[in-house]
Amino acid sequence: MKKxxxxxxxFAVAVSVVLPxxxxxxxxxYSGNAGNFVFNPGSDYSPTDLxxxxxxxxxxxxxxxxxxxxxxxxxxxxxxxxxRSLGAHAESVxxxxxxxxxxxxxxxxxxxxxxxxxxDETAGLxxxxxxxxxxxxGKVNLDxxxxxxxxxxxxxxxxxxxxDWEFKVEEFPIEPDDPQAPQTGDDFNVGLWSAVLVCxxxxxxxxxxxxKKEKEQ
Amino acid sequence: xxxxxxxxxxxxxxxxxMAFISTxxxxxxxxxxxxxxxxxxxxxQFIIHETTDQGKEFPKEGVYIVPxxxxxxxxxxxxxxxxxxYLRVKMVYGVDSQELSAEDCFKLNIDEEHWVLHDGWYYYxxxxxPGETTPNVFSHVEIVGSKVDNSxxxxxxxxxxxxxxxxxxxxxxxxxxxxxxxxxxxx
Numbered sequence: 001m002k003k004x005x006x007x008x009x010x011f012a013v014a015v016s017v018v019l020p021x022x023x024x025x026x027x028x029x030y031s032g033n034a035g036n037f038v039f040n041p042g043s044d045y046s047p048t049d050l051x052x053x054x055x056x057x058x059x060x061x062x063x064x065x066x067x068x069x070x071x072x073x074x075x076x077x078x079x080x081x082x083x084r085s086l087g088a089h090a091e092s093v094x095x096x097x098x099x100x101x102x103x104x105x106x107x108x109x110x111x112x113x114x115x116x117x118x119x120d121e122t123a124g125l126x127x128x129x130x131x132x133x134x135x136x137x138g139k140v141n142l143d144x145x146x147x148x149x150x151x152x153x154x155x156x157x158x159x160x161x162x163x164d165w166e167f168k169v170e171e172f173p174i175e176p177d178d179p180q181a182p183q184t185g186d187d188f189n190v191g192l193w194s195a196v197l198v199c200x201x202x203x204x205x206x207x208x209x210x211x212k213k214e215k216e217q
Numbered sequence: 218x219x220x221x222x223x224x225x226x227x228x229x230x231x232x233x234x235m236a237f238i239s240t241x242x243x244x245x246x247x248x249x250x251x252x253x254x255x256x257x258x259x260x261x262q263f264i265i266h267e268t269t270d271q272g273k274e275f276p277k278e279g280v281y282i283v284p285x286x287x288x289x290x291x292x293x294x295x296x297x298x299x300x301x302x303y304l305r306v307k308m309v310y311g312v313d314s315q316e317l318s319a320e321d322c323f324k325l326n327i328d329e330e331h332w333v334l335h336d337g338w339y340y341y342x343x344x345x346x347p348g349e350t351t352p353n354v355f356s357h358v359e360i361v362g363s364k365v366d367n368s369x370x371x372x373x374x375x376x377x378x379x380x381x382x383x384x385x386x387x388x389x390x391x392x393x394x395x396x397x398x399x400x401x402x403x404x
Contacts, residue, residue: 028252037250045255056259056299059400060387086251096256119256146256150387154402157260168249199229206225 025066026050026144030081030169032073037167045160051144057099060150066106067142069167071134077171078135078178085115085125086164095159096120098152105131106141119146119163128168135179261382262297263304263345270356279373284362291357292378294341295350302382303395304341306332306354311375319374324359328352335396342395344385354378 027040028050039048043055053065071079088096096119103115103125117123131140267275270289280288294304310319331352332339341351358376365374383400390398 028250030248030250036248037252039250039252043255045257046253048250048252049255050252051254051256054254054256056257058259058300058384058386060384095258099256148258150399152258156258159258161256163254163256165252165254166249167252168247170247195232199232203225203229 024052025068026052027068027070028167029070029072030079030167032071032077037169046162050165054146057146057148059148059152061146061148063146063148065144065146067144068139069131069134069142070139071136071169073136073171075136076174078133078174080133080170080172081131081140082128082168082170083125083131084128084166084168085122086166087122088120089162089164092161092163093120095156096161096163098149098156099161100147100149102143102145102147104143104145106143119161125165133172135174259300260298261300261302261384263302263380263382264295264297265378265380266293266295266350267291267378279375282360282365282374284360284365284369286360288358288360289356290376292354293351294345294354294380296345296347299347301344301346301385303385303388303390303398304345304351304380304382305338305396305401306341306378306380307338309375309377309379311377312369313373317368317372319376321364322361322369322374323376324361325355326357326359327355333394333396335394338381338396340395342393345382 026049027038029038029040031038039050041049041052043049043052050067051065053063057063069081069083071081073079099119101115101117101119102113104113113124114129115124131142132138134140268291269275270291275290282288292306294306296302308323308325310323312319312322327334327339331342332354333342334340339354345351360374381402383398383402385398388398388400
């Protein structure tokens with residue numbers, strides 16, 4: 001009993017340590033077969049919010065939000081993932097125009113920022129920007145950096161700013177010369193093997209029936 | 218019997234082939250998803266507590282006094298936000314008569330260990346963290362008998378505590394004097 005209790009407590013501690021770290025990153029996941037994107041973690045303000053770090057910001061803050069864009073489709077397709085900004089909601093422009101926002105791919109810090117402007121603008125993300133070709137399980141990490149000017153006026157206390165981003169995916173067939181996709185275990189052909197199973201069972205039943213009939217004769 | 222076996226075999230083969238065909242047919246899709254991202258700004262808020270030494274709220278309608286009285290009035294400030302801040306308070310005196318002055322009518326036992334006077338404001342020497350309450354700025358008020366003479370009879374004296382705060386995040390002070398912090402509001 002003590003052992004079980006100890007294991008449960010250790011598990012609870014491990015979960016409590018891991019969960020906040022997991023929740024701190026934004027995730028945009030494509031689930032495949034033209035399914036919707038899933039956006040995590042969301043917030044009280046928006047279920048598709050990718051900015052958990054940008055809450056209660058204060059003058060002088062420089063904050064970084066990591067966002068992972070992932071292809072969770074199966075191994076039969078590769079996808080091109082694009083993103084663009086639709087800008088701030090009309091009621092948020094005054095507040096967000098005070099803040100500076102930068103977006104770049106994490107893995108390649110030498111690239112120019114794909115977005116470097118005030119947070120209300122669409123700037124470098126006005127048109128679709130390709131984040132890359134992703135195979136099953138592939139991902140792109142983005143760093144989003146928010147700068148709040150130290151001279152931000154008192155009038156902007158308790159403000160809420162909304163800005164929309166869109167993600168687009170295009171599926172392409174896997175070509176023979178594509179790199180081998182990692183085995184994710186989700187390429188099991190359920191339909192084929194079920195059909196084989198049903199046919200085999202059917203044949204076995206028939207064979208038993210014939211044998212029985214022949215014996216009777 | 219042989220013909221039946223062949224028929225069954227053909228049916229089974231067709232079923233297997235159908236399974237192959239149905240699972241190997243792929244359509245290549247395109248889809249779009251929208252994320253509504255949110256940035257919120259923080260704030261600095263506090264509550265001024267004014268209590269008596271019995272722990273009750275100091276009466277809003279005031280108290281009757283006579284010269285020489287010592288009135289129990291404990292003043293402290295509680296953080297009511299998620300961000301730490303520097304704090305300063307100022308006592309403003311008043312009387313409902315243009316001929317009289319309220320200056321020097323009150324004598325306060327200021328806690329000078331935690332509150333330092335600079336340019337008319339008492340600056341809290343530390344940082345008020347979320348959920349914290351400061352030590353009392355003062356705990357009682359003496360009505361100065363030598364100042365409050367018969368001319369104050371029937372008059373109303375007021376003592377108003379005014380407080381201001383400024384964020385301590387991204388606002389370091391180098392000399393330990395909180396009055397040197399940036400961003401104190403203009404008076």
